[in-house]
Amino acid sequence: MxxxxxxxxxxxxxxxERKKLSQEAMAEILGIGRSKYNALENGQTKAPQPEDLIHFSNTFKISIDSLLKIDLSKISELKLRELEAGSDIYLQGGNIRVLAISVDKNNKENMEYVPVKAKAGYRTGFNDPxxxxxxxxxxxxxxxxxxxFRMFPTTGDSMLPIPEGCDVICxxxxxxxxxxxxxLCIVVLKGEQDFVFKLVTIGSEGTVLLESLNxxxxxxxxTVSEVLEIWQFHSYQTQEVPDTQTDLMEIKRMISSLQDQVLKKL
Structure with a gap:
């Protein structure tokens, strides 16, 4: 059964209630009577008409399957905004996102490396085993x-002083x-950038702020709907030897030392 x-x-x-609307206002938006809406909301109508389900789905921008099968009050506001932005798993044909991994002979997870030549294909292949x-x-x-964990190559100088061309483990x-x-995160995007290495701030309004260290x-x-994956920075590897102390750094050190001496004399 x-x-x-x-x-x-x-x-x-x-x-x-999330939209702060009364039953009467909601019924007017849907083009149905208040008594009918009240019956639907209170579960007195056991089999809503298909056209009513379609109206609710279009109005709230959430699939009929999600309206029927998921307790939306139990999921985060961020996830709700994702659903409204078109990231509804049912609207996408039920392809629930599963993280694809590989394991060694002892069933221990490997760490995959995404080389530069595979970078462009990662956006479409990230969930393909x-x-x-x-x-x-x-x-x-x-x-x-x-x-x-996964390792990604970096390109460009937007994250200096982290060296250009290093490999980051996330x-x-x-x-x-x-x-x-x-x-600090690697963010896999739907757009042409494939993935970016940035300082990430998740906004309550369903946005993601991306900042460079440079x-x-x-x-x-x-928007969160443009994001496929987020990988948090753990460490990085580079073949570059750190630069010796620059003249500017030496000047800053001298100024700091002079400031300390002045403060001691006050």
Whole structure:
């Protein structure tokens, strides 16, 4: 016997109250009578008409399946904004995002490396087990035992002083709301950039602020619907030897020393 719980009545009430609308105002938007809307919201109509379901789906920008099967009051505001922006798993044909990984002979997770030549294809292959299995893979000592790690190459100088062309090791972030403001991350985007290495701040309004360490590059904002994956920075590897102390750094040190001496004499 199918005991699938239906959340439609509680969901439409939750969504109406989230928009701060009365039953009468909501009924007017939907083009139905208030008494009919009240019956739907209170579960007195056990089998809503298909056209009513379509109206609710179009009005709230959430699929009929999600309205029926998911308790929307239990998910985060960020996830709700994702659904409204078109990231609804049911609207996308039920292709629920599963992180593809590979393991060694001892069933221990490998760390995959995304080489530059595979960078352009990662956006379409990130959740394809065959694509991930074809990536170079290896293990590294001293990584935390919990979590999934992946290595990405960086290009450009937007993250200086982290050297251009280094490889960054990152940990997969499942819950984006746990990302603290200005956290270093690799962000996989739907657009032409493939993925970027930035300071990430998740906004409550369903936006993601991306900032460079190099102040010559202006920050910019994308919507959560443009983001495919977020990987939090763990460490980086480079073949570059750090520069010796520059003249500017020496001048700053001297100024700081003079300031300390002046303060001591006051």
């Amino acid at each position: 199918n005991n699938q719980k239906v959340f439609f009545p509680t969901n439409i009430k939750f969504l109406r 065959e694509f991930i299995a074809a990536l170079p893979k290896f293990s590294m000592p001293n990584l935390p035992k919990s979590g999934t 940990k997969f972030v499942a819950d984006w709301l746990q990302v603290k403001p200005r956290t 102040k010559l590059y202006a920050p910019y904002t994308v």
